[in-house]
Amino acid sequence: MDSLHHLPLSDEEEELEIQPDTLPTQIVDPNLRLVGRFLTNRPIQTYMMMEKIETFWNPIRDVKIEEIEPNLYTFQFFHHLDLQRVLKKGPWYFDNHLLILDFIPSNAMPN
Structure with a gap:
């Protein structure tokens, strides 16, 4: 704790600014992507x-x-625990319509 006493604190010191381009980017992992469809004919x-x-x-x-396309969505996650939690805690509904989720096969378009 004695080593902290020599650090000066003043209002004149500049604040640390983080530029947007220095922030870490989210890596898109195709294995963390789901496709989902709502079971409804309504939009x-x-x-x-x-x-x-x-x-x-x-x-x-x-x-x-x-x-x-209408009622068909992709869900890109950026952490495997988020994806696992969503799959385990389902089923999910929006506006009383069931959301069916599945993995997207490699090199395939969701449909």
């Missing part, structure tokens, strides 16, 4: 669904949701 309110799903799942490292 899903995409933006509302994305907001609610992210709130329900509360991922540690984020999830990126993209609409492929």
Whole structure:
């Protein structure tokens, strides 16, 4: 603790600024990607669904949701524990419609 006494503290010191380009980027791992379809013939309110799903799942490292076609989405996770937790705690619903999730086979387009 004595070694900290020699450190000066003043209001005149500059704050540390982190530039956006120095922040670590999220690595996209195709093994952490799911495809999901809602079992409904009605259109899903995409933006509302994305907001609610992210709130329900509360991922540690984020999830990126993209609409492929009406009621068909990809879910890119950035940590394997987030993906595992989502799969284990399901089934998931939005607006009383069941969301079916599955892995995307290598080199395949979701459908």
